[in-house]
Amino acid sequence: MSSPLLAMDAILDSIRTYYPLTALLLTYLLLVRYLRYQRRDRISYSFSNGRRPLSSMTTEEAYHIMTQLQQLEFPHAFNKARKIALLKAGGIPTMSKLFAATGQNNRRNAGKRAVDTEILLREVQSQERESIRYMQAVARMNFFHLRYRKAGKILDSDLLHTLGDGLAEILRVIEEAEWRKLTDVEICAIGVFHKNLGDDMEIPYIGMPSCRAGWENGMHFAEELRNWTIKYEEEVAKPVATGDQYVRVYVDSATSAMPKAVTKFVRKKLGFELDDVMRTSLNLEAPGPILNSIVTAIRTLRKFVLRHLSPPRPSFLAVEAVDGKTNPLSGLYNFNHLSLRPWYIKPTFLTRWGLVALLLRSLGGKPPGLGGEKYHPGGYDLMTIGPQPQEGKGTAEMKTTIEFMKARGETGCPFSKGGKQ
Numbered sequence: 292m293s294s295p296l297l298a299m300d301a302i303l304d305s306i307r308t309y310y311p312l313t314a315l316l317l318t319y320l321l322l323v324r325y326l327r328y329q330r331r332d333r334i335s336y337s338f339s340n341g342r343r344p345l346s347s348m349t350t351e352e353a354y355h356i357m358t359q360l361q362q363l364e365f366p367h368a369f370n371k372a373r374k375i376a377l378l379k380a381g382g383i384p385t386m387s388k389l390f391a392a393t394g395q396n397n398r399r400n401a402g403k404r405a406v407d408t409e410i411l412l413r414e415v416q417s418q419e420r421e422s423i424r425y426m427q428a429v430a431r432m433n434f435f436h437l438r439y440r441k442a443g444k445i446l447d448s449d450l451l452h453t454l455g456d457g458l459a460e461i462l463r464v465i466e467e468a469e470w471r472k473l474t475d476v477e478i479c480a481i482g483v484f485h486k487n488l489g490d491d492m493e494i495p496y497i498g499m500p501s502c503r504a505g506w507e508n509g510m511h512f513a514e515e516l517r518n519w520t521i522k523y524e525e526e527v528a529k530p531v532a533t534g535d536q537y538v539r540v541y542v543d544s545a546t547s548a549m550p551k552a553v554t555k556f557v558r559k560k561l562g563f564e565l566d567d568v569m570r571t572s573l574n575l576e577a578p579g580p581i582l583n584s585i586v587t588a589i590r591t592l593r594k595f596v597l598r599h600l601s602p603p604r605p606s607f608l609a610v611e612a613v614d615g616k617t618n619p620l621s622g623l624y625n626f627n628h629l630s631l632r633p634w635y636i637k638p639t640f641l642t643r644w645g646l647v648a649l650l651l652r653s654l655g656g657k658p659p660g661l662g663g664e665k666y667h668p669g670g671y672d673l674m675t676i677g678p679q680p681q682e683g684k685g686t687a688e689m690k691t692t693i694e695f696m697k698a699r700g701e702t703g704c705p706f707s708k709g710g711k712q
Contacts, residue, residue: 334359369461375460386449404678412457415488454489462513545557561575630651643658
């Protein structure tokens with residue numbers, strides 16, 4: 292038999308051998324592609340092809356869209372956006388000076404303060420606006436801000452920046468690092484949520500171009516707030532001693548028990564997530580070409596794997612921002628995200644001996660339950676959470692805020708002429 296015929300037989304044998312595997316792989320890839328965008332299309336369906344204007348989106352609809360985005364579509368992005376937004380608050384000089392003046396910006400208190408702030412933000416992002424948990428979280432934040440606003444130590448523009456940074460980071464992280472872009476409907480829902488939150492926190496929108504005429508819909512509000520936030524940072528963010536202290540307390544101290552190379556890496560990794568303005572303001576180092584290339588390559592690989600190889604996350608694997616039920620022993624809510632310091636985490640086999648728990652312990656982390664009640668393993672109470680000097684304070688003010696929010700009734704379509712604003 293001639294060589295060409297032998298070669299052809301070898302090729303045919305290979306096809307016959309690997310055909311089932313190839314067909315199975317192709318079927319899987321087609322199935323992933325078919326399923327991957329169905330949730331996106333379901334979210335957008337009611338507003339696509341002119342069925343409804345974005346201005347008709349209700350607060351309840353925006354909540355359900357936000358829930359799907361942060362629990363199922365982009366849980367990683369929402370988690371990262373929260374942390375970066377909280378970090379960037381220290382890049383505004385008036386805010387970093389206030390953090391230093393309160394006495395909470397030190398190594399002893401900083402860890403708990405960061406967790407408390409993150410919990411309050413998680414609560415408002417994950418609960419319905421008419422729920423008592425949402426109202427308690429907003430009321431607690433308003434109480435913390437009240438005396439500083441009266442004293443002029445927190446400017447209205449600083450609070451608007453804090454609100455805008457939360458929104459801007461969600462949009463940025465998803466746009467830069469996720470497997471797909473947000474649709475107009477999803478951006479509108481994020482805008483509706485933040486408009487409602489700003490109203491409930493009594494934040495004036497002075498300075499935003501449409502603050503008098505009003506916004507057409509949630510997407511219009513979201514884009515305008517993002518642009519205002521970026522411009523505000525360019526105008527006021529600059530390196531000051533208290534901003535540098537803020538980073539050294541919240542970043543450097545978290546890795547103080549590790550080799551200095553780890554701290555340097557973490558600082559540069561955070562620098563990768565910031566633009567030149569905020570990176571300079573926070574005195575963080577630029578990532579450099581090597582780290583920049585590595586992080587970019589990992590990000591690109593993750594996008595590819597999620598988009599083409601991973602089926603959509605099912606509902607039973609939803610990533611919950613906060614625990615849905617109270618601890619039956621304490622009646623409080625436990626925090627369900629492990630970190631180096633186990634604030635509010637319930638001691639269980641997994642939280643003490645699971646893979647993540649063991650990794651954190653190898654890096655100097657403390658296991659839940661260590662130190663008795665030091666880290667509040669029973670959980671947190673939204674009416675009292677916060678720095679030790681404020682524990683148990685503000686109950687009367689919070690009740691007034693909650694009653695006011697209850698009295699407002701259903702909010703309908705925030706950007707519809709017939710809806711309440």
